[in-house]
Amino acid sequence: MTAIYLEMSRDENHGGGSWAFTNCVWAPTEKQGGGRWPFWSKVLQIKEGDVVIHLRGITPKANFVGYAIATKDGFETSTRPPNPGKWDYCSSFYRADLTGYTPFHNAINLVNLFESRGVELNAYLDTNKKRGTSKRNVFFVRQSGGLQCLNGAYLSDVDDDLLLALLGGGEEITGPESKRAVVSVETGVQIASVRSRVGQARFSSEIKNLYGHSCCFPGCSISDDRFLIGSHIARWSDNEKLRGKMGNGLCLCLIHDKAFETGMFTLDQYYCVFANPKEMKPDSEISMELKANHGKQIRLSAVKPLEDALLDHWIRVGVEP
Numbered sequence: 158m159t160a161i162y163l164e165m166s167r168d169e170n171h172g173g174g175s176w177a178f179t180n181c182v183w184a185p186t187e188k189q190g191g192g193r194w195p196f197w198s199k200v201l202q203i204k205e206g207d208v209v210i211h212l213r214g215i216t217p218k219a220n221f222v223g224y225a226i227a228t229k230d231g232f233e234t235s236t237r238p239p240n241p242g243k244w245d246y247c248s249s250f251y252r253a254d255l256t257g258y259t260p261f262h263n264a265i266n267l268v269n270l271f272e273s274r275g276v277e278l279n280a281y282l283d284t285n286k287k288r289g290t291s292k293r294n295v296f297f298v299r300q301s302g303g304l305q306c307l308n309g310a311y312l313s314d315v316d317d318d319l320l321l322a323l324l325g326g327g328e329e330i331t332g333p334e335s336k337r338a339v340v341s342v343e344t345g346v347q348i349a350s351v352r353s354r355v356g357q358a359r360f361s362s363e364i365k366n367l368y369g370h371s372c373c374f375p376g377c378s379i380s381d382d383r384f385l386i387g388s389h390i391a392r393w394s395d396n397e398k399l400r401g402k403m404g405n406g407l408c409l410c411l412i413h414d415k416a417f418e419t420g421m422f423t424l425d426q427y428y429c430v431f432a433n434p435k436e437m438k439p440d441s442e443i444s445m446e447l448k449a450n451h452g453k454q455i456r457l458s459a460v461k462p463l464e465d466a467l468l469d470h471w472i473r474v475g476v477e478p
């Protein structure tokens with residue numbers, strides 16, 4: 158299951174080179190003088206496909222600025238960042254590599270958020286306190302009545318409840334509490350993209366499992382995970398009802414995914430390849446291959462593609478096989 162983490166970083170450079178902001182998250186393995194710190198060792202919990210939201214800068218100018226995706230699991234290394242700064246004393250570091258940094262359309266100011274979502278965030282702290290040993294490592298604390306960042310909470314947990322408390326559903330569009338409304342709408346819209354990214358990553362990996370990590374196109378032997386996509390038949394954004402359903406997925410290699418996505422072929426009701434005559438080009442090798450496999454059934458998994466999903470694809474690409 159895809160997890161979400163929050164990186165809270167004050168310095169702009171944070172390590173430099175390939176260690177700098179958006180390339181990875183990293184932390185020293187030990188405090189100066191010894192001892193572990195849970196907000197550092199958490200880097201090791203990051204798994205490939207997890208989402209890291211970035212909170213940058215110093216209060217009152219600390220902002221949620223965007224998010225990125227982990228490309229592999231967190232690890233410990235004796236390789237050093239070019240500019241370890243005040244962590245220079247340490248001989249090893251935790252690191253998790255990131256890709257696909259996506260800035261939020263508008264940065265979300267933390268102080269505004271603490272004010273506008275105070276009720277929800279306080280309630281979250283109360284609930285978290287009762288969790289006992291399964292308590293999350295949260296980036297903020299209650300201090301003299303107000304909320305503020307926990308010093309040193311470099312990498313913290315963001316579960317679904319916290320995400321909701323932080324960013325809401327974006328439903329409060331009008332009303333006299335205009336500040337609250339503005340924050341909520343902005344953040345609601347922006348976080349929808351994070352949620353969608355998390356959901357899609359999870360879906361993609363489940364579909365690959367379902368199809369045994371190989372392309373289901375007839376005769377295609379691609380089984381290298383780096384060249385496979387667990388893709389949607391009906392688009393994630395187009396069809397809420399089919400979202401996340403296993404019958405709405407196909408495991409295809411990059412070529413066949415592209416051919417399916419662009420409507421060069423679809424599947425008929427018997428799950429056979431239907432080469433779309435409108436998209437066939439005489440000088441295209443892909444077209445030739447699709448035509449050669451016209452009428453052949455894909456390699457089915459335990460869950461067959463849903464008719465509704467196929468119908469959606471036919472409509473989108475404009476064919477009726």
Ligand SMILES: [Zn+2]
Nearest residue numbers: 372377410413
């Ligand atoms: Zn393929």
